[in-house]
Amino acid sequence: SVATGTEIVEHLAPIFADHPTAAYVAKVRGVRLLGPTTALLRAIVGMIPPGAGDVNPAANAHQTLLAEEAAGTWRIVLFQNTPAQYHGRPHLVEQHTAELRPLLAPDR
Template identity: 60%
Template sequence: MGETHAESVVRELYRDLLTAWNDRDAERFASLFAEDGVLVGFDGSQVDGPEIAKHLVPIFQDHPTSTYVARLRELRILGPGAVLLRSIAGMIPPGDGSLNPAANAVQTVVAERRLPGWRVVLFQSTPAQYHGRPEATAAHMAELAPQAANAELLT
């Protein structure tokens, strides 16, 4: 069974979110969130919609951020106008072509259909540390390695 229109739109919303990060564009990243949306960052920072761009600007200015590659795990309709997206993600440091295992993540997006379109109400990026399970880290890396090698953002 193929994706519904809502699932397809949310997949593209997630792609746009990761692309804005990879382009180091704080304003565009923040514009994808609902006014009452929330960003939960890799370090546990919790940032409300109106503050997201202000939160990201110094990160992009002061740090050479890594770029994302991600693989979808699930797209699920939660109800009329609401979709859950789950993925695994990896990051490629600047000037490097390989994934950094310390930056592996599990990501969640909850999106709602709002005027003028779909918006992120929650984006959470959780470190995928896999404590005591090196085989899980290896599997995470192996799954994303072909995308990293081909600079393919999302599958």
């Protein structure tokens, strides 16, 4: 069976109530219109652990979102989150992290 929105909220609420969550930082790298009602968005993202002042490179990811407009409303058709591991290429890990650092809140 498919879970309802209420069931999902009830299941996840205790997790977020009892565990501090990381802050999230994202940078849109590009938006491309694929047609008059379809768009592709690419972004890089990172997380700042609770109490930390910097991005945790191990949590970096690439995100892709496909959206479609119908009757004046844009809706997500597909969302993909891929860990940015950069196996064996530490300079790419640092480049990804450095690109996100300017987006950190000034009080960090």
